Amino acid sequence: MNGELEISIGKLEEAEKCKESANILFKKMMYNEAIELYSKAIDLNPNIAVYYGNRSLAYLKTECFGYALNDATKAVELDKNYIKGYYRRAAAYMSLGKFKQALRDFEAVTKARPNDKDAKSKYLECNKIIKKIAFEKAISVTDKSISDIIDFESICIEDEYKGPSLLNEKDVSLNFMKELMETFKNLGKLHRKYAYKILLDAKELFKKQPSLVDITIPTNERFTVCGDIHGQYYDLYNIFQLNGLPSPENPYLFNGDFVDRGSFSVECIFTLLGFKLLYPNHFFMSRGNHESETMNQMYGFQDEVKTKYSSEMADLFTEVYNWLPLAHCINNKILVMHGGLFSRDGVLLEEIRNIDRNRQPPEEGLMCELLWSDPQLSPGRAPSKRGIGIQFGPDVTKEFLRTNNLDYIIRSHEVKHLGYEMAHDDKCITVFSAPNYCDTMGNKGAYINLDGKTLTPSFKTYEAVPHPDIKPMAYAHNLLSMLS
Structure with missing residues (x-):
């Protein structure tokens, strides 16, 4: 038992080291290398929302929006209170032009943090995009091109x-x-x-x-x-x-x-x-x-x-x-x-x-x-x-x-x-x-x-x-x- 516990603790510590090293690479804009280390951290300890959230952001930087969406979703599943997970998923949805899905994530953040001005700002900005698209569609000229x-x-x-x-x-x-x-x-x-x-x-x-x-x-x-x-x-x-x-x-x-x-x-x-x-x-x-x-x-x-x-x-x-x-x-x-x-x-x-x-x-x-x-x-x-x-x-x-x-x-x-x-x-x-x-x-x-x-x-x-x-x-x- 003690041996198994020591191995488990060792893996937890190694996972954290991988995450910290990945964060350094991310700051240097070495996104693919950071993704490799975040992935290693996840392999060692697949139960930490931050690992998926950080990898999601690295995937966003490399335009892997599908992978970013999956990681952000996993992060939120692991920790319902992990606000960055909702932001990452909203960013992935936005990048794919799925504005209504993004709005749902911003809404979740505003409900969790009603006094958060930043969350409210993002919610209003996304809602503005949706209303603008709907308005332009409503007034568009259907029988003539520009x-x-x-x-x-x-x-x-x-x-x-x-x-x-x-x-x-x-x-x-x-x-x-x-x-x-x-x-x-x-x-x-x-x-x-x-x-x-x-x-x-x-x-x-x-x-x-x-x-x-x-x-x-x-x-x-x-x-x-x-x-x-x-x-x-x-x-x-x-x-x-x-x-x-x-x-x-x-x-x-x-x-x-x-x-x-x-x-x-x-x-x-x-x-x-x-x-x-x-x-x-x-x-x-x-x-x-x-x-x-x-x-x-x-x-x-x-x-x-x-x-x-x-x-x-x-x-x-x-x-x-x-x-x-x-x-x-x-x-x-x-x-x-x-x-x-x-x-x-x-x-x-x-x-x-x-x-x-x-x-x-x-x-x-x-x-x-x-x-x-x-x-x-x-x-x-x-x-x-x-x-x-x-x-x-x-x-x-x-x-x-x-x-x-x-x-x-x-x-x-x-x-x-x-x-x-x-x-x-x-x-x-x-x-x-x-x-x-x-x-x-x-x-x-x-x-x-x-x-x-x-x-x-x-x-x-x-x-x-x-x-x-x-x-x-x-x-x-x-x-x-x-x-x-």
Whole structure:
């Protein structure tokens, strides 16, 4: 008995040491390493709410919202009075756009602590979001889109405007794009009339494309695939410095998550849409999970557009994003999508091509999984660490490639230390192009060069470049920062 008691006490002490060490790593923003130690503490002593609560916060930092939700729920089950557990779970719900569930947790805290001003503030802020969404839904124009009601012709160009101009309001030119990029680099702004024109023209262009777009790379040409940019305009500018501006001889595919988190999302998206209009057959854009209204409400893009332009323009962006293609197939051999593969075998490329995408991303099905899924090391499928989509193993990738006669897939969606990762016997490639993500992660950025003859990926990595002193998440909803 005494021996067993000593072992038990030893485990308790070791668990506490693991937690304390994990806390130190967390403060250093070494979140994955902290998660490992919190997990070890839980293995040693699975009955402490704080261990789950702390790991939940680390999962939130790494965008594993599903895991964060599970841990917070476990923490509350272990200790009904553990207030941080309710906050962590509310943060996970908020991150997934589940505002009503988050409100229930804030309400539980206010009932437990009726005199807690902080709890009351969070409850009121969340309730405000829910009422705002309901109000906007109630007054929304159901029979007309924003693009139908914009009085484009009445917008005047003021004499004092010195930025780039679309001559005679005609199509985008290379000179316009060069001037636009330099204007953005110097914290200038595109006139709202030209901004509206780019959005309206881009929407019409995307509407003509299928949900799966075929791309052909000639044998003697190079093609570049970029991953998430997330509003890091100065790193996007650097990509074009390193790899050359887009052109018919230097085509690009940007694989989703152009906006949110980074505070120069407006500059990123207008640059990318401008090049799409300039080179419609040599510049491609896939939808990411952050090209959605819910994500934009929480992670900054919507308020950035409202600050720099208007609410009306923010709504028009939503319409444009609804028409973005969901995937691209290169030379009939490489499928490129933002997230990953599917919850069932047997999915054919033709099914992807025919997806009705003109909508907000659903919470299940092919469209959802294309935007949200992630690879895992173990075979089979598992619930997503994000709380939406799935995780898929190497056997799932192999079967999908065999079914569709493909060589490999390219996806993005996840921060990688080197900016890229090859998994599933090199048949599942992740590329992430936002270095030092959110100014905290310390990762490199990367892009992929392909040649049309071999389709062998060549990875180019780079460090983050300096940017003006406007922090990431500057436009994000203040409730997210309140919960962190």
